[in-house]
Amino acid sequence: MNKGVQKNRLSLGAVANLAVKPEPVSAGQLAIDRIFVKKQVRRALGDLAGLAQSIRDKGEIHTALLVHEEPDGRYRLIAGHRRLAAAPEAGLNKVPVKIYRDQSELQIRALQVSENMDRDELSAYDQAIGVIEDIASYGMEEARRIWNQSDKKKPGKSLQSESWMSKRVAVSRYAEPVLALLMNGACEDFEVLHSLNQLYGMAPREFDALAERCGGDNPPTRDETRAKVASVKEWLARQEPGGSPAELLGGQEAGGESEALEVDGEDGQAGTDAKPRAVSQKQKGPKKTGAASRADLARELANTRSAVIGSGERVGARFGDLMVGMQTLNLDLAEGEWVLWQSFVSTVGPVIAQLGKSRGRAYLERLGKQLRGNDSAASVDALLKELGADKDAPADMPKGWTF
């Protein structure tokens, strides 16, 4: 009896619940042609040439393959697909095996999974596919048993956790581009993938930006993707109830305003010929996706934006007047600062009120960052150009721009 072994502090109840691994009946060398492969957990075998070379170098396969003795005398491979496939190339016609007998399909599956998991042979994608198939074949509870991993902190554990399982089940709902990331190994973090999947559904361009970074030097983190999903959701939610952007622009009908913005006719519209028009167009039905109405909506949006840009310029001009006026009044330092500060807050305040606190803060922070880098302020125009707010700034979004 082995007395040197750690004498567990587990309770007897916990011991009695430990999962029991089946034992091989025998071990030895088996001719390759007596082993057949029924079904694989892995999709692809990867680089066999490298494995074959390593077997050649060692002169043998070091770890035994697991096989199951079938009633008809053949041997079914349980685990070791790569080694089996590489063996002929390595010049072997026999492989070392551990032979199991009288195991049910479920037990064979459990052996297969636990062997592959122990050897880290399953990619995240393989795990997900395996889990999904096993739930379909055996039901959730047995699948949790199959995919159980021992945990030093929880010695009595016999079932895989529900959250571990559900992260992998979620893969069956992934959009194609998200699945592609997983299959290629570009992203193997299920939480990030889940966020990316949500993003794909809501804001494909945001998704593209983050997806591109996967697998590179600066992959998106969980926090980052989650935050992005939250901000997109917030943006969408802030639209009118019933909420798509199309509705917002087109849906203001009877009883609503007839104009989107007040127009200060004095100064006219800088930089554009279009006049702001009544936004209320009689849209039939909430979501028209025809090409024609899209063009209408785009025009409306452009008009509204021009109006906003125009009013921004007017406010700037007013501010300029203010500062000139202050100089003539000869205010002292504090009073002067007070006036400017108050005026600034009153100007920016309403905008922030519309944007909301978190976006407002994000915008101000970014603005602050951009200004900080530019202490050697040349002219105002140069600064404006820097901020992309000058008169000549293109109205259309630069390709691939994200905040």
Added chain:
Amino acid sequence: MKTIAIANQKGGVGKTTICRNASFYGLDRGLRVLAVDLDPQRNFTKTLMAFREQNLGGEAAVPPSLTATRLFEKKASKLGPLDCGAGAALIAGERELVDVAGFGMDALHRPAERLASLAKSYDVCIIDTAPTLGKPLYAALIAADYVLCPCTMDQDAIDGLKDLLEDVERVRQLGWNPGLKTMGILANRVNKRRAFDRNALQDMREQLGDAVMGPVLFDRAATGYAKDRPVWRVQSGESQILAAKEMKAVCAEILRKANALGQEGNRS
């Protein structure tokens, strides 16, 4: 000393009967037998005490001796097992065994150590267990070289078997007794005339193959008589003759599998 634990987590499957008969068979073959009773019900103990009376006389005093609960205590007892005469000795079961449940997990390993220290004095050790998952059962699995599972042909017994076989695996896989071997499953009280029994036995052999022992014990009235002697010494009758033959075959197989035979003549 070869140590055989007799176990099944279902009661009434014939553990104690096998313990008794296997012990007597061993004695008949000239082996020195140590009987260990880990069941608070003490049926195995009663048989050995009756045997002792026969050998040493009804008046023989019972000196203090090493009893089952002492096997689990931290401080090793200086006492030895109770001599029952004719080559048999007994570590008696007692009611206090129920207190072992409250001992720490270290206690599981002590009986194995204590029995190991007695190994030179005996050829075979037979451990009777209670039909419960508990510390004494695990201690028996840790102490034993072999575990034999008597099993009647009913669903509860067969289910108890599954639990026991898993416990055997756990003891092995935890490294507590990696050398523990399942001697086999002994089909007991099989009613030849009942289809259920015949089918159950057949299924068992198909599923478990070699794990089911060849010799089988059929349901014979004689086996239940006279708890103080082996079946082959019970009052003769047709049932008894068949029962005796079957039982001897089973006991021989048990001792053969334990490699305990071939040590006859160790007794002076």
